[in-house]
Amino acid sequence: MAVSIPLLINQLWDVYRRINPQADQIVKLLTERGEAIQNDHIAFRTFQDPRIGIDRLAKPFLEAGYEVGGEYHFEEKKLYAKHFQHQDPTLPKIFISELLLDKLSAPIRAAIDRLLDQLPQDGEFHGPLCSEGRVWQTSFADYELLKKESEYAAWMAAHGFCANHFTVYVNELSTVASLQELNDLLISNGFALNQEGGAIKGSPEVYLEQSSTVASVVEVPFTDGPQKVPGCYYEFARRYKLPDGKLFEGFVAKSADKIFESTDEKLQR
Template sequence: MENITSMEYKKIFNRLWDAYAEQNVSAKRVKELFESKGETVVNDHVAFRTYNDPRVNIEKLARIFKDAGYVEKGAYDFEAKKLKAKHYELPGVEDAPRVFISELLLEEFSPELQETVKKALDSVDQKALDDKELVFKGRPWNPVSYKTYEKLREESEYAAWVYVYGYRANHFTVSVDYLEHIGDIKAVNQLLKDNGFKLNSSGGEVKGTKEQLLKQSSIMADIIPVQFEEGEYHIPACYYEFAQRFEDENGERYSGFIAKSADKIFESTNYYKK
């Protein structure tokens, strides 16, 4: 019989997946494609984006996972994109997804960007931001302006994405290590391309190396309709990632993240031509 912690974390990720897959049809189609090949899809990690404002920072989003038994395992800096991140794991549960939460360093951006974010957060009741279930809430501020979105995107695609989508899974990640029939990450990528999915090619289709103990790839985010004050516009939403991990010289499978590779994976929510 499963313990309470095990049941709790599965409930959290099932709920996150349902909302993510409903909005991002490609992710659901990829999962179904893998399953049609006889695979069992296991999540390597689920990622979230936020701002470093204390009302919604990494620590705020991490609460629900910590309460389910997760512990902090790594911290990362993304100097080019002006981000910090942490990842969390559930001890003793090998196939439990890691949680990766990043935050935008607001103080490193223009006063205009800082004021836009502050205004959005100020418009939300503090109780809503204090809710432990914030990761399920989506965008807690309304309405949003397409003009503001575009202005934010000029400085930071990341800032603009959070402004529109708020708090939800930015991406799920298939663990290539658990795929028994498809093979390695290159075979995964080829299967995806053969079935019409567009890969993130920034820095190459495969980010990372066996020597670094982690290889990653991703499809580009779906372009979906979003209602703004000015009307409906089609913009990038969420994406699906793929991770293959390797053992170190001590026979331990690498469990962390590589900032240089993740930096390129972030670009899966950039605009692109279909």
């Protein structure tokens, strides 16, 4: 039987807000202005392995009527991604990326293999993979090793399977007229934004504008003791109409590339 997507989204949100305390604060800020927040998309990360890859993560969404909407390549970050969308426009798009393991150096691949070796032998999880959380144990030493080559891999080692970010659909906001105005509101209330490539990634010319907070820092248990590392972030997206009058439903790889960096430790300084 197909999973109830609204119920799954609520479960994902409850976990996400614990890894991103600023999410509740931003929701409070906007709802006190009279906003009813709609999600543009929810994003997940994984490794390129058939047991936990994009297809496995997408399974509950595909069973609930989602369809592939587009695919994206991030050569520098060694990532491949797809997005999925539903005919019901109130349901958020799902963006899933995976790290291409065959593109990594031997030490990094060995560290990731130490994680993958802990996956269930029968390939079964308790529920939808996207809500499983961290299904392995890892040391902070391995986290630091992974981070040298791929901040994405380090984040996966620390957090596993959860929503990497939720995204406010700016088009549906009524008290701000633009993404810039929303950014100004967030900054004035003390939220730090990812400035890599500019606070606003994209433009009306590519039919999509995006911005995001810098990931919250949260304490994570490692086998060699707890450490504070970047958690999740909140994204904001405004979409524009294509020449045929239809709203652009996809993503812009150049912009998404910089959004990924919202979890990079360099932004925490």
